[in-house]
Amino acid sequence: MGGGGHLTEAGEPGSGRAGGVYTWEEVQSHCNRNDQWLVIDRKVYNITQWAKRHPGGSRVISHYAGEDASEAFTAFHPNIKYVQKFSETPVHWRVGSNRAKSGPGQKRGHHKRFSTLYVLQAGWLQHDFGHLSVFKKSSWNHVLHKFSIGHLKGASANWWNHRHFQHHAKPNIFSKDPDVNMLHVFVVGATQPVEYGIKKIKYMPYHYQHQYFFLVGPPATHSNLLPRADHTHHDFTPRLGGPGLVLSYYLRYLCCSIPMFGLFGSVLLITFVRFLESHWFVWVTQMNHLPMDIDHDKHRDWPLHLKATCNIKQSPFNDWFSGHLNFQIEHHLFPTMPRHNYHRVAPLVRALCEKHGIPYNVKTMWQGIVDVFRSLKNSGDLWLDAYLHK
Template sequence: MGGVGEQGEGPAPLGAPLPTFRWEQIRQHNLPGDKWLVIERRVYDISRWAQRHPGGSRLIGHYGAEDATDAFRAFHQDLSFVRKFLQPLLIGELAPEEPSQDGPQDAQCWCLQHDLGHTSVFRKSQWNHVAQQFVMGQLKGFSAHWWNFRHFQHHAKPNIFHKDPDVTVAPVFLLGESSVEYGKKKLRYLPYHRQHLYFFLIGPPLLTLVNFEVENLAYMLVCMQWTDLLWAASFYSRFFLCYAPFYGLPGALLLFVAVRVLESHWFVWITQMNHIPKEIGHEKHRDWASSQLAATCNVEPSLFIDWFSGHLNFQIEHHLFPTMPRHNYRRVAPLVKALCAKHGLNYEVKPFLTALVDIIGSLKKSGDVWLEAYLHQ
């Protein structure tokens, strides 16, 4: 039960029997410079390689000491190609008597995951990286690497504090479990029981205009993404060269702000109606299907809503199959819904306006929970 893998000294020799590990041993290796994970019942030491992970070290690090099989299959299309990179990192395998995933097992979700594997045949291809850089950089002024850095984490660990950047928004807003924590600690940086009101002032209007702009620029500079920086520079050069001659520099700046504010409103309402009203908290170490269903819901489809939301009203499918082209969500949704019904799992679908109102209701509920804990704990 030990050998070379127990100390993380290197891969197991070719042809030699693989050391076996129990989950209690694997759990010890979830430190910044010492990370193991399990994929398809094989144990890998990613401690040194994580920094070279194409999806980012933080993304793969979120699965430290966990079974990453479902995330591995969801994010990588050519599994045979990716397994070649895993082979040098192999140090052992799970002991035969150990379950594939650590912690309590939900038999219904394991059955669902098996069935969903067959549903995923609808997944075809993903954008070419250069095309993504062009769209994000030249057309939007953002870094493709920065966006992937954020968005992959959100998909891998949705609604998990410190792993999903979309919900790690304290101390500006308190969501889910953070409300009780701040209340018990008597922390009051803002009037959180009024956050459902000041959300309209600093949430939808400023996310893209301020938060994304600053975070995007900082990421490109700190991570030295010079290609992305050039793409972003081309966007701003084109924008101001096109509009400054007509409106002057102040007018062009005003137009830029107006466009970003409108874009920010759309982005916040469309993306958060599927997430903020759902469960938000610390790591529960759930399996892939359970974590996605607990953190997402769908919005009733229509030709207008499908178009207006960019098919993100099918958020459950979007999370279960993160590389599936969006136009296929409508086709696969009835199959996923039927599978959830078959296995007794909740598949939540809301009317569009209800989903929007639920964002405010969830913020108010979290604020009230904070106030109760702040006054009485």
């Protein structure tokens, strides 16, 4: 079976299946925690042991156990030749043709310069490094990602990778996308509210969630109001080298702020700034996702991730305010593409969607904000109806 450090062929010892053919039913049966196979370019890989060493985290690759991960594999790995060093051949070919791929070719680019705007918007900067979209060498991106999110933001790079890559692998999918894990504070989409209602689950008055979202939603969703235990847990993993960068952020902040504001004033200031930052981040991201389709995994092809996201109209302010993530459709299709190139590929994506009848949703920023409240109210009403009558 699969070795500890490499992807290996999926054949059973002594099965005589080397070089043979697997049916999709066989592949799909290997989708539990202790037995995981997936398909990349019609080749079957046993990732049971490799998942534990996967640099992007075990969950993000395990979410594709029993599935065709070809499109996700290509989208997440800008240097395919390097990644292929971790796979062994021969492998087994599966029955049937590979799933059709669509979408414009991805041309990688690089940022021309760093300005003070990047320092002010350190969140977008670390996002660039985290998606390997700045430098050709992944190692440079990884190092600067740790520095920018750790020293400039006071958060864990490994924590960000652990959550964010799962979001991109399975956006708006319950149990696989951490961003729709609302910790029982909210119910979202059309499926979860009914499930909670039927089971008589009432941790919160969900039919009022559109009203309390403003105060509770951003801090709870962004999880960045104060240093969190799960940040620290991920920072102590050996490959990160300890929590030094995260601690350096708070040490630097306190050394600079205490002489001016005192200890109590410094704590109040950072709490207030985190609160504002949480609102900024959540409104930018949730208007793209929360009003869209949220459900259990339907095993969609990569281009159909468009059902889970939408764009916000382009304007100088919207581009700046959202860090070019108003092009959320393009960002999800091509997560390693530098964000300042999204506007170039957007017309091609839109034309392709029109050709194949795939919805390509674009909203004004005001409409996006209103839709967040509308979707929360609709989900809350669904919960109340199921809670009272089913």
